[in-house]
Amino acid sequence: MHFMNIGHAYENTARLIHAVSDEYPDADGLHAAYRAAISTPHLRPLPVEGKGISVSYEDGRWAKHCIGSGIFTNIFKGAGPSDGPTRQEWDNRVAEALDLIQEISPDLRLMVDLLVTDLVVLNSGADGGGSASHMPGVVVISPGAEWDVLDYAMCLVHEDMHLNLFVADKVYGTFTLPSNALEAEELRALSAVKIGQRRPLDKAFHAAIVTVPLMFMQDRRGVTTLVDLYTESLRDACEDLKKQRRMFTQYGQMLLDELCDFAEHIDFAHAARAISGMDYAGYRPSAYA
Amino acid sequence: MSSSQINLVKTEAMPCTALASLVAAVAEDPKAVAAGVKASVRRSQEDDNNCMMGGWTS
Numbered sequence: 001m002h003f004m005n006i007g008h009a010y011e012n013t014a015r016l017i018h019a020v021s022d023e024y025p026d027a028d029g030l031h032a033a034y035r036a037a038i039s040t041p042h043l044r045p046l047p048v049e050g051k052g053i054s055v056s057y058e059d060g061r062w063a064k065h066c067i068g069s070g071i072f073t074n075i076f077k078g079a080g081p082s083d084g085p086t087r088q089e090w091d092n093r094v095a096e097a098l099d100l101i102q103e104i105s106p107d108l109r110l111m112v113d114l115l116v117t118d119l120v121v122l123n124s125g126a127d128g129g130g131s132a133s134h135m136p137g138v139v140v141i142s143p144g145a146e147w148d149v150l151d152y153a154m155c156l157v158h159e160d161m162h163l164n165l166f167v168a169d170k171v172y173g174t175f176t177l178p179s180n181a182l183e184a185e186e187l188r189a190l191s192a193v194k195i196g197q198r199r200p201l202d203k204a205f206h207a208a209i210v211t212v213p214l215m216f217m218q219d220r221r222g223v224t225t226l227v228d229l230y231t232e233s234l235r236d237a238c239e240d241l242k243k244q245r246r247m248f249t250q251y252g253q254m255l256l257d258e259l260c261d262f263a264e265h266i267d268f269a270h271a272a273r274a275i276s277g278m279d280y281a282g283y284r285p286s287a288y289a
Numbered sequence: 290m291s292s293s294q295i296n297l298v299k300t301e302a303m304p305c306t307a308l309a310s311l312v313a314a315v316a317e318d319p320k321a322v323a324a325g326v327k328a329s330v331r332r333s334q335e336d337d338n339n340c341m342m343g344g345w346t347s
């Protein structure tokens with residue numbers, strides 16, 4: 001499963017950096033070079049600040065940008081003011097969540113460290129997370145009051161997986177049509193997460209993909225809630241996605257086939273090997289549309 | 290309290306040498322592939338801002 005593999009994330013990021021800067025990074029400089037590349041105005045509206053993950057809240061620069069640009073309107077519209085102790089609590093939980101991701105899979109943590117540059121934490125009145133293709137590196141989370149550290153960790157990895165797919169999509173292209181065309185009724189597919197709902201093809205595909213690391217993380221912690229919830233819905237989603245296989249590029253078809261194979265077997269040892277092994281790294285693009 | 294910064298921890302399960310080789314191999318991409326990547330990145334920037342939201346109910 002290339003979409004989970006840390007080596008594939010590294011090579012995709014290196015290709016994106018070269019496409020933007022005409023320079024090939026080395027692995028040691030990849031982190032900084034990625035931050036420099038996505039800071040160019042045509043790739044992201046605000047530059048990356050700092051070397052780690054910058055945390056801001058409902059009054060930060062990303063919140064202001066999103067509100068001003070009409071991005072994630074529902075989320076930011078409902079965000080109430082947060083006080084210092086609340087922010088400190090969020091920061092503590094995020095730090096613990098990063099440690100937990102490290103414990104579950106050092107390479108998932110490495111992927112978060114590489115791809116997440118900015119974290120906007122707020123209370124929107126509804127819990128969840130968000131990320132967007134034209135805001136590489138940015139993750140918005142609204143933690144639920146009942147969230148434990150694993151919930152925070154899964155939310156971070158969930159959004160990181162979206163960011164990872166966005167990078168791969170920029171570099172190789174996943175679908176043969178632009179995203180607005182994928183909203184057509186006849187191209188929709190069942191969501192593995194919003195169970196029973198037919199969603200635009202790219203969103204259904206993203207949703208199906210993110211179930212894999214989430215189930216893997218829970219399995220590593222001895223929790224079965226999402227495995228119980230998603231096993232059948234992921235298989236249903238895959239069956240529906242396969243009907244639209246012709247709408248995927250050659251690269252997208254590879255990801256789809258790997259996803260469908262996982263859905264068939266639900267093998268978490270395989271997922272672990274997919275994250276850190278070489279079987280899903282070393283991708284050589286052969287052709288572009 | 291304004292913004293804050295979380296420091297990164299550098300550990301990985303895939304060997305550093307493997308990651309280094311994978312990144313170095315990108316520099317060996319044929320020119321046609323590098324040009325294809327550039328075109329793909331340009332095309333993606335012209336596409337809509339694709340917003341993914343998980344778990345939001347409002």
